[in-house]
Amino acid sequence: MFRVRRRFPAVKNDCTMARLIYQLRIVLDGVTPPVxxxxxxxxxxxxxxxxxxxxxxxxxxxxxxxxxxxxxxxYGVPDPDGLLEVRDELDVRLDAVAQLGSRLRYTYDFGDWWEHEIVVEDVMPAELDIRYPMCVGGERACPPDDVGGPEGYRDFLAAYGDPTHPEHVAMREWLAKDFDPVAFDAARATALLRRMT
Structure with missing residues (x-):
């Protein structure tokens, strides 16, 4: 009869053997006040x-x-056409490319070109009673996708927030939902992150 053998890691009380948690600060470039x-x-x-x-x-x-x-x-998703040369992000762990004080760049949407700076602010042992990942802070709402990058976002905010602006109605119809640029809820972000696990 075939048996599945399970291997369990040795338990050590040494903090160096604990799972390490990275505290990352993610800042969106080109937006003021900062997101x-x-x-x-x-x-x-x-x-x-x-x-x-x-x-x-x-x-x-x-x-x-x-x-x-x-x-x-x-690092990213490899391009089958070879137009964008990146290493496969599936093969690389965060702790292999970053340590305390490291700064990474993250670019999203090559049309709107949203750049983010990611700073490793701290590295600490995981707490056994906490589920990770989690969001512990932040400010301001993220711009809508496809708004046109930082410059387009500035134009969007000017039109969206001013009922007398000639583009006000068009921007509200384009977004098709309410938008509060100062709103951010870390608990909601954590709830979304929990869907990952």
Whole structure:
């Protein structure tokens, strides 16, 4: 009879053996006042999972291409046509390309060109009673997808928030939902992140 053998890792009380959590601060470039998030992510996450953390925490719709840049090396989804040369993000863990103080670049939507700076603010042992990833802070709503990058977002805000603006009605119809540029809810972002696991 065939038996499945299970291997269980040895339990050690040493903090160096604990699963490490990376505290990341994600800041969207080109937007004032700043749109930012602070998230706690396992260092063992591959970059494709970190991509999903950025998407859910920021509030993007994950409808466009993206790429990470770590020390001049780009990681993303390999292009079958070879037009974009990137290393496969599925094969690379966060803790392999970043440590305390590291700065990564994350670009989302090569048309609108949203750039983010990701800073590793802290690295700490995981707490046993906490589920990761989680969002622990942030400010301001993420711009809508396809709004036209930082410049398009400035134009959108001017029109959306001013009932006398000639583009006000068109912008409201285009978005088709209410939008509050100052709103952000870390608990809601964490609830979205929990869908990943």
């Amino acid at each position: 930012w998030r602070r998230v706690l992510v396992p260092g063992g996450f591959t970059l494709d999972r970190v991509h999903r953390v950025v998407q859910f925490a920021m509030g993007w719709g994950d409808r466009h291409l993206h790429v990470f840049d770590a020390d001049g090396v780009q």
